[in-house]
Amino acid sequence: MGxxxxxWPLRTIMWYAVLVWFSSSLLSQSLYLALYxxxxxxxxxxxxxxxxxxxxVVIEAIMWIALLxxxxxxxxxxxxxxxxxxxxxxxx
Numbered sequence: 001m002g003x004x005x006x007x008w009p010l011r012t013i014m015w016y017a018v019l020v021w022f023s024s025s026l027l028s029q030s031l032y033l034a035l036y037x038x039x040x041x042x043x044x045x046x047x048x049x050x051x052x053x054x055x056x057v058v059i060e061a062i063m064w065i066a067l068l069x070x071x072x073x074x075x076x077x078x079x080x081x082x083x084x085x086x087x088x089x090x091x092x
């Protein structure tokens with residue numbers, strides 16, 4: 001079967017990655033809240049990971065940066081598709 005031209009663009013993959021990241025965070029917090037009746041302290045949980053803590057923080061920072069970049073590129077592409085605003089000269 002030919003799969004040429006059927007690859008997803010990187011932007012689509014990044015949106016799915018952000019969606020999975022956000023959803024898993026939300027579900028994790030909801031489950032913890034349902035079990036223990038209080039929200040978890042993310043810093044305490046991350047510090048219990050030991051040295052792996054830094055890896056998790058770097059991954060989360062990358063996801064925030066990716067979300068910011070995707071938002072900016074989406075905003076720029078939507079503005080470029082609208083075209084320039086017409087110039088209206090007013091005579092006073």
